[in-house]
Amino acid sequence: MKKLKVSILALALGAVMFTSCNAYKNANKSERGAAIGVAGGAVAGGVIGKITGNTALGSIIGAAVGGGAGYVIGKKMDKQAEDIKEQIPDAKVQRVEEGIVVEFNSKVLFGFDQSSLTDASRNTLNNLITILNKYPQTNLEVQGHTDNTGAASYNMTLSVKRATAVSDYLKANGIAGSRLTVKGFGETVPKYDNNTEDGRAQNRRVEFLITANDQMKADAAQEAKDQGK
Known part of the structure; x- marks a missing residue:
């Protein structure tokens, strides 16, 4: 029965553009990992990101490997997330599947x-850099977001400039450019209510999406194999 549930979930993630994401939401972590492994992380991430309206979730799942290796990566991400929470109290830190979302207003x-x-x-950012250097086998996508005040084109440009400014500072202070990707979303992906001042203020944000690089994925796959997972 469990295998059937995983197979159905994999099909939903990989090919079903006409269904909701309820199967994914209701699955446990091992079933999610298996589904990602079968359907393919990029496909699953694209579907889930679209139907949930959560680009961070979609991007992180798009970089996921699933299965036993995904479990190993998740444990490593747990430790990194705790370090960020402890060292950077101004940040909102969320563990998402095999990655971490760090949000700065x-x-x-x-x-x-x-x-x-x-x-x-x-x-x-210096505090964040210290932690990123402690975990060199991770990639970072820096996302800029704005509220919906003003022209959409202006907001898009501002979001790109802000994400780029952060990325450039990281690179200037020891973070390899190969680890970094910059994306600006302008006002297109509000996480909070743009109808309130507080919501608009929170939508003016920069998010870091932290995921495993190829070396961490390879090491995790070997570790999972050694452990029989």
Whole structure:
């Protein structure tokens, strides 16, 4: 019965564009991992990101390997997430499948309507850099987001500039450029309610999506094999 559930879930993630994501939401971690392994992380991530409206979830699942290796990666990500929570209290840290989402409200990093980092934000990013150097086998996607105030084209440009400013600072301070990807979403992916001032303020954010690089995936696959997972 469990194998049947996993198979159905895999089909849903890989080919079903006409269904909801309820099967994925209701599955346990091992079933999710197996489904990702069967359907393919990129396919699963694209489907889930689209139907949930959560680009972070979709991107992280798109980079997932699933199965025993995914379990090993998840345990490593648990430790990194705890380190970030402890060292950077201004950040919102969420463990998502085989990755981590770290969210900074833009006011933590930038002045209003600005894309230049503040002195305080550099200190915050320095703490993050310390942790990223401790876990070198991870990739980072830096996402810029805005609220819906003003022209959409302006917001898109601002989101790209902010994400780029953060990425450039990381690279200038020892994080390899090969680990970094920059994306700007402007106002297109609100996480909070744009009908309230508080919601708009929270939508003005920069998110880091932390996922395993190829070396971590290979090491995790070998570790899982050695453990018989």
